[in-house]
Amino acid sequence: MNNDDLKEEIKNRIKLSEIISKKVILKKKSENSFIGLCPFHSEKTPSFHVHDEKQFYHCFGCEKHGDIFSFTMEVDNIDFYSALKYLASLIGLTLNNKSHQNISFQNKYKTLDLSSKFFIETLNNKKNKKVLDYLNKRGLNKEICQEFLIGFAPSKNYDSQLIDFLKSKNINEEELIEIGLAKKKYNNLYGYFYDRIMIPIVSTNGKIIAFGGRSTNSSEPKYLNSPESDVFSKRNILFGAYNVKKSKQNIDNIILCEGYMDVIALFRFGYPAVATLGTAVSEKQIDLLTKLSKNIFIVFDGDQAGKNASIRLFDKLLPLIKTDNVFRFVFLPNNLDPEEFLIKNGKDKFNVLLEKSYFISDIIWLMGIKNKMNDTPEEIAKFWKFIRSKIYQIKEKNLQLAIRDDLENRINKLRSKIRGYNSKPNNFINLNLPKIENDYRFKVIIAIILNFPKLFDVFEKKLIKIKFTNNSLHEVKEVIFSMIKDNSDVSYTQLVETLKERDLIKFLGDFRLEAIFSKLRSSDKKVEIDESRKVLEELIYMVNNN
Ligand SMILES: [Zn+2]
Structure with a gap:
């Protein structure tokens, strides 16, 4: 990697405001500019301006001016190389990896883009009419295919192959392997994807960074993603975020689901949605999600695995939630995934599920209820202790208090009910009977x-x-x-x-x-x-x- 190339890549992938807002409280002025109190001189009215698109900051008080690198160097008091290393790590890159220092980021993006075009062309080739028919039958019509740049990676015995195509465009083997489109085995070069419906994974700024491939037959795995690379880090991306942002700047609500086929299905029914790529939701992804919309619905599959994933996400969310966002959980019935539910029950029923979804406080309450054996004072005390431990995981004070109030209210109802029972003579409700x-x-x-x-x-x-x-x-x-x-x-x-x-x-x-x-x-x-x-x-x- 050459430093100038890497510098450019970092500037394109990390928003300046994202780094500066770790140290300075920034107020949004317009879509891409912010203002705050200058960290370099003492002031009471803000004159420190940050421009994401132009990638610089400027203070009208002390004339300080610079980019993401000078800011990191100055504020953290480190040299350029350390700043470069730190910022690169934020996008999942480690410096000094000599194996791919010759390929510029720009070339990698170009190759990925060319590959996508090849896959789209292959899908529209008459030889693959069966695949296109299959997609259409699943509701993925021409419009959807265009929106998500859906293509097809041909089978091994097909006469036109991605590797030949890219070589004809003067792209060398090293690069093909480096961006995960080919792999080497016994000195022969093989494609990474065969016989798969190809769905490009697009970064928030609209660049193709990897592919997801869904098998068209029973071959395993059903879903195969490009390996991680300099441009693709699974934990730092939400599939569909670019489509959502492109269609509208401020959306009322967004759905987080489990996979890209769900995102596409939800999009088809008119719901903006994003998905992780088969990993547990990372903090970075939660952060991206909260920036997309105020109201976030978690709609994972209705099977046990989906329910478990929802609860794991809930635990991860607790310390991170803020009053700016409202998280709600939907549990789909009968093991259905979002697409199956929508096809079977339609939008009206789906809207009912969204409307009746569970807030954070509901989930805490239900988790407590689930563990409560009976209504003895001991169990109630244990129950309250559990609920309190969850409440205290919420770091933001205002939200913590609001949720605490809500749950305290419910507990008081529960208590007064139990007291009512106890006042009756000959009441056996407190006997800890088996079962x-x-x-x-x-x-x-x-x-x-x-x-x-x-x-x-x-x-x-x-x-x-x-x-x-x-x-x-x-x-x-x-x-x-x-x-x-x-x-x-x-x-x-x-x-x-x-x-x-x-x-x-x-x-x-x-x-x-x-x-x-x-x-x-x-x-x-x-x-x-x-x-x-x-x-x-x-x-x-x-x-x-x-
Ligand atoms: Zn200043």
């Missing part, structure tokens, strides 16, 4: 079905799998489930009447959902079917995985 935890869950499951018989249909398969280990409750659910199976229009009243007739209703206790849900939420408004559906799904999962 009390699952028994309570069984009761709530039955109560929800009782109130909304229609939900039985939605979860039938999972519901009949549950082993109701409590004999009385087993009897109750047998009656309810078989009545609904016989007549799907059976009403709440009919079900309750039958339970009364058979003297089974006593096993349910207070089965009004308002009473049951008062533990889960702070409002007293009527419980609706959607909220019940969410809770039911969570409960079924808990009893089946206990």
